[in-house]
Amino acid sequence: MTTSAAPKAMTLTSLVAQDKWVEFDDAWSELIGSKGPTDELFAALRIAAEKKRIPRCIPQVRLHVEALDDQGRHEEAARLLGFVVSTGASAGELAPLLLEQAQKTWGAEPWFAKYAEIAGLVAGLSDARKPWSAFERLLGFGQGRLVYHPGGWGTGEVTELHADTLEISVRFANGRRDRFPLAAASDIFDPLAEDDLRAQHFRDADALKKKLRDDPLDVLKSVVVRHGGKASVAGIKNALCQVGVDGSAWTAWWRKARKLAENSEWFKVTGVATRGDVALLRTAVDPATDLRRELEGYATLEALLAQVRNQLLAKPDERLRNVMFEVIEKRAGQTGTRDPLSIRLSAWMLLRDEREEPPAALLEHARAVAAQPAPQDPNLPPPLWKLFQSIPGAKEQERAVLLLQDLFGDAWPEEALKNLHHAAPGMVRALVDALAAKGRRAELGALYRELLARPLRAPETLIALARLGEAGKLQGELPPAPQRAVALLALATNLYVARDSRGDTVAARTKGKLTELLTKGKEPLLARLLATAEPATIESIQRTIQRGVDEEIEAIVAEFVVAVPATGARGGAPHFWENERTWTTKKGLEKRAQEFKHLREVKIPANQDAIGRAAAMGDLSENAEWEAAIEEQRTLTSRAMAMETELRSVELIENAILLEGVVSPGTHVRYREAKSGAEHEITILGPWDMDQGEQVVSYRAPLAQGLLGRRAGDRVVVNLPGGDLDVEVVEIRAHHLD
Numbered sequence: 229m230t231t232s233a234a235p236k237a238m239t240l241t242s243l244v245a246q247d248k249w250v251e252f253d254d255a256w257s258e259l260i261g262s263k264g265p266t267d268e269l270f271a272a273l274r275i276a277a278e279k280k281r282i283p284r285c286i287p288q289v290r291l292h293v294e295a296l297d298d299q300g301r302h303e304e305a306a307r308l309l310g311f312v313v314s315t316g317a318s319a320g321e322l323a324p325l326l327l328e329q330a331q332k333t334w335g336a337e338p339w340f341a342k343y344a345e346i347a348g349l350v351a352g353l354s355d356a357r358k359p360w361s362a363f364e365r366l367l368g369f370g371q372g373r374l375v376y377h378p379g380g381w382g383t384g385e386v387t388e389l390h391a392d393t394l395e396i397s398v399r400f401a402n403g404r405r406d407r408f409p410l411a412a413a414s415d416i417f418d419p420l421a422e423d424d425l426r427a428q429h430f431r432d433a434d435a436l437k438k439k440l441r442d443d444p445l446d447v448l449k450s451v452v453v454r455h456g457g458k459a460s461v462a463g464i465k466n467a468l469c470q471v472g473v474d475g476s477a478w479t480a481w482w483r484k485a486r487k488l489a490e491n492s493e494w495f496k497v498t499g500v501a502t503r504g505d506v507a508l509l510r511t512a513v514d515p516a517t518d519l520r521r522e523l524e525g526y527a528t529l530e531a532l533l534a535q536v537r538n539q540l541l542a543k544p545d546e547r548l549r550n551v552m553f554e555v556i557e558k559r560a561g562q563t564g565t566r567d568p569l570s571i572r573l574s575a576w577m578l579l580r581d582e583r584e585e586p587p588a589a590l591l592e593h594a595r596a597v598a599a600q601p602a603p604q605d606p607n608l609p610p611p612l613w614k615l616f617q618s619i620p621g622a623k624e625q626e627r628a629v630l631l632l633q634d635l636f637g638d639a640w641p642e643e644a645l646k647n648l649h650h651a652a653p654g655m656v657r658a659l660v661d662a663l664a665a666k667g668r669r670a671e672l673g674a675l676y677r678e679l680l681a682r683p684l685r686a687p688e689t690l691i692a693l694a695r696l697g698e699a700g701k702l703q704g705e706l707p708p709a710p711q712r713a714v715a716l717l718a719l720a721t722n723l724y725v726a727r728d729s730r731g732d733t734v735a736a737r738t739k740g741k742l743t744e745l746l747t748k749g750k751e752p753l754l755a756r757l758l759a760t761a762e763p764a765t766i767e768s769i770q771r772t773i774q775r776g777v778d779e780e781i782e783a784i785v786a787e788f789v790v791a792v793p794a795t796g797a798r799g800g801a802p803h804f805w806e807n808e809r810t811w812t813t814k815k816g817l818e819k820r821a822q823e824f825k826h827l828r829e830v831k832i833p834a835n836q837d838a839i840g841r842a843a844a845m846g847d848l849s850e851n852a853e854w855e856a857a858i859e860e861q862r863t864l865t866s867r868a869m870a871m872e873t874e875l876r877s878v879e880l881i882e883n884a885i886l887l888e889g890v891v892s893p894g895t896h897v898r899y900r901e902a903k904s905g906a907e908h909e910i911t912i913l914g915p916w917d918m919d920q921g922e923q924v925v926s927y928r929a930p931l932a933q934g935l936l937g938r939r940a941g942d943r944v945v946v947n948l949p950g951g952d953l954d955v956e957v958v959e960i961r962a963h964h965l966d
Contacts, residue, residue, distance in 0.1 A: 239255055239268070240252065240255055240256065240259070240268050240269060240271070240272035241268065241271050241272045241275055241510050242510065243255060243272070244272045244273075244275045244276050244279070244281075244510075245275055245510035247279075249281075249284070252272070253288060256269065256288050256292070257288070257291075259292075260288075260291060260292050260295050263295075263299060266292075266296075266304050266308060269292075269308075270307075270308075270311060273285065273311060273312070275510060277315045282312060282315045285312070286312070286321075286322075289308060289309070289312050289322075290325075292305075292308060293305045293308060293309060293325065293329065296308070297329070297332075302329050302332040302333040303333045305329045305333075306326065306329035306330045306332075306333050307364075309322055309325055309326040309329060310326060310356075310360045310364060313326055313356045313357055313360055314357055314360055314361060322356070323353040323354070323355070323356035324351075324353075326349075326356055326360065327349060327350075327351060327353065327356075330344070330349060330363070334367075337391075338391040339389060339391040339394075342391065342394060343363060343366045343367075344363065346362070346366065346394075346410075346411075347359045347360075347362035347363035347366060348362065349362075349363045365414060365419065366410070366414065367419075368419020368420075369386055369389070369396050369410060369413055369414065369417070369419065370386065370389060371386055371387070371388060371389045372385065372386065373385070373386050373419060373420075374386075374419075374420040374422070374424075374426075374427045374430055374431075375398065375413070375417035375418065375419055375420060376417060376418045376420055376426055377400070377416060377417055378418065379416070381400050381402075381404065382400060382401050382402070382426075382470075383400070383401050383420065383426045383427065383429065383430040384398040384399055384400040384401065384417075384430075385398065385399050385430065386398055387399050387405075390407075393409075394409065394410040394411070395407055395408060395409055395410060396408055396410055396413055398413075398417075401430055421454075423450055423453075424450070424454060425447065425450055425451065425454075425467055425468070425470070425471050426470055426471060428450075428471075429471040429472070433471075433472075436471065440473065440481060444481055444484050444485035444488060445485060445488045445489060445492060445495075447485070448464070448485045448488075448489060448495075448506065449508065451463070451464050451467045451468075452464075452495075452506055452507070452508045453508065454467070457507060457508050458505055458506070458507040458508070459505065459506055460503075460504070460505050461482075461499070461501070461502060461503060461504050461505070461506075462503075464482070464506065465478060465482070468481065468482075482501070483501070486501060486506075486542060487542075487543075487545070489506055490515060490542070490544055490545070490548065491515055491545060491547075491548075492515070493509070493513055493514060493515065494508060494509050495507065495508060495509065496509055496513070496518065497542075499538065500538045500539070500541050500542060501541060501542045515548065516547050516548060516551050519548055519551050519552070520551050520554075520555060522535075523535065523536070523551070523552065523555040524555055528566070528567060528571075529556075529559050529560060529565070529567040529571050529572065529575060530567070530571045532555065532556065532559060533556070533571065533574060533575055533578070536552045536555075536556060536578075539552065540552070549582070553578075553579055553582055553583070556575050556578065556579060557575075557579055557587060557589075559575070560572045560575035560576055560579070560587075560589065561587075561589045569618065570618050570619065570620050571620070573590075573615070573618065573619045573620075573624070574619060574620050574621060574624050576589065576590035577590075577619060577624040577627040577628065577631070578624070580627055580630060580631065581627050585634075586630075586631055586634045590631070591634065591635070594612065594615065594631060594634075594635055595635065597611045597612050597615050598611070598612040598635060600612075609647065609650035610647060610650070612635075613647045613650040613651065613652075614650075616628045616632075616651065616652045616655060617650075617652045619652060619654075621654065622653065622654035622737075623654065624654070625652040625653065625654025625655045626654050626655050626657075626658045627655075628652060628654075628655045629655050629658045629659050629662055632644060632659075641663055641666050641668055644659055644662075644663055645663065645668060645671050645672075645675070648660070648663075648675060648686075648689055649675075649679070649685060649686035649689050650686075651686075651688070651689060653688045653734050653737070653738065656688040656689050656691075656692045657688075657692045657695075659692075660672065660689070660692040660693060660696065664696060664701065664702075669696075669701065669702050669703045670702075670703040670704060672693060672696065672697075672702050672703075673697065673702035673703045673704035673706075674704060675689070675693060676690070676693040676694065676696075676697045676702055676706070677704065677706060677707065679693065680706075680707055680711070680712055680715040680716075681715070683715040683716065683718050683719040683722075684718070684719060684722055687719055687722075687723065687735075687738050687742075688738055688741075690715075690716075690719060691719075691738065691741050691742050691745060694712075694716065694745060695745055698712075698745075698753055698757075708760075709756065709757040709758075709759070709760055709761075710757065710758065710760060710761035710762070710765050712757055713754060713757035713758050713761065713769070714765070714768070714769060714772070716742065716746060716754075716757075717754075717769055717772055717773060717777070717781070717785075718772060719742060720739070720742050720743065720746065720773070720777050720778070720781055721772055721773055721775045721776060721777055723735050723738055723739035723742060724739060724775070724776040724777050724778065725775055725776055726739075739778070743778045743780055743781060746780075746781055746784075747778075747780040747781060747784060752784055754781065754784045754785075755784055755787075758784070758785070758788050761788065766785075766788045766789055766791075767789070769785060769788075770785065770789050770804065771804055773785060774804060774879060774883050774884055775879075775883070776883055789887060790887070790888050803887075803892065803936070803937055804879075804884050804892070805884075805892060805893050805927055805936065808877065809877045809878065809879050810874055810877060810878050810879070810914065810915065810916075811878075811879050811880075811881050811884070811893050811914050811927065812878060812879075812880065812881065812913070812914030812915070812916045812917060813880065813881050813882065813913055813914060813917050813920070813965055814880060814882060814965075815917065815920060816913065816914045816915075816916035816917040816920075817875075817878055817880065817916065819916055819919070820871070820874070820875065820916045821875060823871070824868070824871045824872065824875060827864065827867065827868055827871065828868055831864055832861075832864050832865070832868065835857060835860050835861050835864055836861075838853070838857040838860070839854070839857045839858065839861065841853070842854035842856075842857050881893050881894040881913065881914060881965065882894075882965050886962055889939050889940060889960055890937060890938070890939055890960070891912065891935045891936050891937060891938045891939070891957065891960055892912070892927075892936060892937070893912050893913060893914065893927040893936075894912070894913070894962065894963055894965065895911075895912055895960055895961065895962055895963055896909065896910075896911045896912075896960070896961050896962070896963045897909065897910055897911075897912060897935055897957065897959070897960055898957075898958045898959040898960075899935065899955045899956060899957050899958055900955060900956045900958050901953065901954070901955055902943065902954040902955060902956060903954060907958065909923055910923050910924070910925045910931065910932070911923050911924050911925065911963050912924075912925055912926075912927050912932045912935070912936070912963075913925075913926065913927070913963070914926060914927065915927075915928055930946065930947060930948050930949065931946055931948060931953075933946075934946030934947060934948075934953075934955075935955075935957065938957045939957065939960065940957050940958060940959055940960055941956070941957065942956070942957045943955070943956045943957075944956075944957070
């Protein structure tokens with residue numbers, strides 16, 4: 229870091245920040261006697277104003293103004309008085325002195341009288357705060373001063389002040405010139421200080437470009453000062469964008485500037501690289517000490533870990549990284565805290581990853597858990613593997629593979645193979661790959677065959693093994709391809725149904741991994757597995773996935789379903805609607821569910837009230853109201869039980885894979901009567917869909933039953949209550965369901 233990048237040694241500001249007022253007065257008196265510049269004094273007085281301590285500074289202000297007046301430094305005297313007055317301290321008492329110094333400074337200018345009149349900076353002031361603020365803003369529009377037009381014209385220079393008409397002429401960076409009334413300009417433009425980046429860019433763009441490259445911390449300081457001592461990343465980015473630093477140039481500059489600021493004793497950087505703040509400190513603070521104090525102040529280990537992970541994204545230097553992990557290790561090893569074991573495990577695994585060796589506390593705890601007896605039920609994980617499962621976060625679970633190796637040394641593969649089906653989801657793939665690299669492909673192949681027979685036992689493990697097994701990287705003969713497809717699709721359906729379980733994010737991630745494995749690539753794995761499947765297997769798979777699968781899987785299966793030969797070549801496999809379940813549309817299901825809800829929450833309670841009223845009437849043996857209410861109760865209860873059973877056995881027509889050109893629920897059918905030649909059209913849906921159009925027929929109705937499974941051109945005799953009807957199927961098309 230260059231010397232110019234850091235703020236000056238701010239003695240006065242440090243004294244005010246630390247409330248060392250006697251030392252501050254002495255240092256101020258020394259400044260007055262030395263006739264030194266007042267820049268640092270203004271910075272110190274800003275802090276004093278924040279602390280509400282300006283009134284105690286008034287005597288020193290008067291002494292300093294007298295000295296400046298004797299030295300002919302009237303503008304510094306006027307601005308010092310103006311700053312103190314603007315804080316509200318002795319605004320009336322100091323007003324005459326302020327007006328006097330303003331006249332000595334600018335009184336000879338042709339515009340002064342009008343400026344003073346516009347601002348209200350005139351004799352007899354009782355409060356000079358607003359007049360001085362207005363006057364000081366007008367000073368920003370003097371000849372040679374720079375202004376910024378936020379509406380798109382950018383930075384410009386006041387080339388001329390027309391005192392007679394109170395107008396200014398402005399030349400912009402793009403060469404455009406214009407003339408503005410001073411009153412309007414005061415509202416439109418922002419006066420710029422010479423150290424503002426926009427001003428520096430206007431004066432010498434090449435010099436600023438060099439400064440951005442060679443001294444990014446000084447540039448950052450300019451932006452932070454402009455924002456009052458603290459700027460957000462968004463504010464810094466906007467400031468750089470205004471001088472042409474954006475896109476990849478901004479990213480490179482900000483990466484360098486942030487790194488320097490993090491290691492500077494004069495800056496405090498918080499948040500992550502894209503969201504956070506940069507503050508200019510009043511007193512120098514060692515970044516590592518400040519970071520340690522900040523991290524040790526977090527109430528929970530979980531909050532501490534979140535903050536450290538955010539800061540690690542910015543890639544801090546080694547010294548700051550060491551502080552972070554020292555604090556984490558100390559906190560994770562403390563006993564008697566309210567931090568749960570799972571969070572301490574997460575902290576230890578982060579340390580394991582950083583230092584490439586396990587923390588002593590982690591090894592001690594893991595060995596104690598590993599020594600505990602395993603449960604008698606083999607379906608339950610041993611204590612150590614249950615510990616792995618309790619580690620939060622997929623990345624932390626993946627690091628558990630290294631911990632397993634730390635604990636068992638060269639014998640870790642045997643421990644892993646014995647308990648692979650108990651592995652935490654995040655560690656499965658890394659563990660399988662590590663075992664394959666160790667030459668244990670035969671054992672992995674045997675486990676793959678075992679899990680194909682029980683696909684729901686260990687989903688993550690099955691997927692990891694399938695990735696290697698279907699790529700020919702495991703040893704041993706596998707079951708036939710269609711059989712593997714059936715097993716993997718059974719798992720896919722199970723994961724799809726589980727995806728909506730509250731908080732089951734693991735099932736959702738596992739489902740995504742399986743879908744990607746089965747469907748991605750030029751020749752998807754699922755298509756290769758189904759290539760030799762018999763029609764009966766395809767239709768069996770069709771029924772399996774009717775519970776639901778991802779669209780990518782459904783699309784591949786549909787291609788094979790369409791290729792299945794027509795009815796008669798199906799090997800006797802039933803159609804999807806040929807079961808005891810009720811097929812309906814989403815609308816029909818919602819309607820039936822509402823009917824059930826109304827029955828349970830309105831009709832049955834009303835009946836119970838009726839029974840109570842009838843019982844209150846006395847003798848029940850001759851109570852007609854009682855008998856009627858009891859009979860209604862039997863009817864309602866029976867109906868409720870039947871409806872509840874129905875709703876537990878429902879399939880949605882929207883989820884069914886329709887055989888192309890085959891009459892089925894979800895199709896629109898046009899048929900012709902053989903005798904009369906009359907044509908009719910019907911839409912075949914579920915028994916609860918009758919209100920979705922005049923042509924809707926339940927697939928359980930006699931007419932639909934006679935047509936189901938038929939194709940266009942088929943002639944069939946339909947058995948209806950009024951007699952047989954000879955018809956020919958003319959057209960079949962899928963019905964659009966909302």
